[in-house]
Amino acid sequence: MATTFPELDTRDLPVGAHAASIAAAIDGLSVGGSFILVAADDPRPLLGRLKADGHSGIEWSVLELGPERFRVEVRSRVGPRTVTDFLEGDHQRLDAILQQVARLSADGEDDEARERFAEFETGLGWHIDVEEEVLFPAFETNTGSTNGPTTFMRTEHVAIRQLLVACGAAVAGAGDVQRAIDELGKALAAHNLKEEQVLYPVSDHAVGGDAEREELVEKIQAF
Ligand SMILES: [Fe+2]
Ligand SMILES: [Fe+2]
The missing domain is CATH 1.20.120.520 (nmb1532 protein domain like)
Incomplete structure (x- = not known):
């Protein structure tokens, strides 16, 4: 039984398209929605930049941290948290x-x-x-x-x-x-x-x- 979250695999995309495709996935998240981001390198710095750049309604959890691939669960989040x-x-x-x-x-x-x-x-x-x-x-x-x-x-x-x-x-x-x-x-x-x-x-x-x-x-x- 594989995970049921939708997946965005950036490994086959040109490097220049990563930010735009991830931003589109973030903007398409429904309340409570999530997706699995798969990447060749650690995507967390890019997620941090996107978050600072206006795609702010997200949080994430690491599922896999290399060395061959990275997988991060990205979720929508609502309001301030404790x-x-x-x-x-x-x-x-x-x-x-x-x-x-x-x-x-x-x-x-x-x-x-x-x-x-x-x-x-x-x-x-x-x-x-x-x-x-x-x-x-x-x-x-x-x-x-x-x-x-x-x-x-x-x-x-x-x-x-x-x-x-x-x-x-x-x-x-x-x-x-x-x-x-x-x-x-x-x-x-x-x-x-x-x-x-x-x-x-x-x-x-x-x-x-x-x-x-x-x-x-x-x-x-x-x-
Ligand atoms: Fe603890
Ligand atoms: Fe703890």
């Missing part, structure tokens, strides 16, 4: 992919399960990196707390990354997939709940006003 909205939404997006991997693997669709797991791995890697490199430093600066929740979350990230590696090995054929997904899923559920109930809301509150909050969300999105 850190809680944005990253809780990413938790839900990743949970749904992991559940798909479990289903596909149970059905014996091993190739498809591996493809979806690769998307999960890329997405969770991005998610943890953006928390550690953008969100947690902002939290620490804005709250003055450098040895509290962020230290605890970083420690949990180390354990989650280890479970992710074990899960990848299982999906690749070297272990019990359902058990590995179950263990990773449990660790993520407990971790995500703490972030959603404490760290994200405090980040939203501590950053200052609406403009500062939107700026932080944009920084997270652009990472």
Whole structure:
């Protein structure tokens, strides 16, 4: 079962036509709509430029980051967002992919399960990196707390990354997939709940006003 989103593959287009074709796809998005952008090089800098250039109603998630191709899910977005909205939404997006991997693997669709797991791995890697490199430093600066929740979350990230590696090995054929997904899923559920109930809301509150909050969300999105 391949992804059902429409796809825009720029690899066969002349380089000079990339921006215009992506801009047209963005402008054609309905509310809540999305498409998968496929490219030979990382398309995120171009998406950032298009966004700054008036095609602003979008956000995106990485599905594949090279080396041979890049795939990014581009979605329409409405109104200002909070850190809680944005990253809780990413938790839900990743949970749904992991559940798909479990289903596909149970059905014996091993190739498809591996493809979806690769998307999960890329997405969770991005998610943890953006928390550690953008969100947690902002939290620490804005709250003055450098040895509290962020230290605890970083420690949990180390354990989650280890479970992710074990899960990848299982999906690749070297272990019990359902058990590995179950263990990773449990660790993520407990971790995500703490972030959603404490760290994200405090980040939203501590950053200052609406403009500062939107700026932080944009920084997270652009990472
Ligand atoms: Fe986290
Ligand atoms: Fe998170």
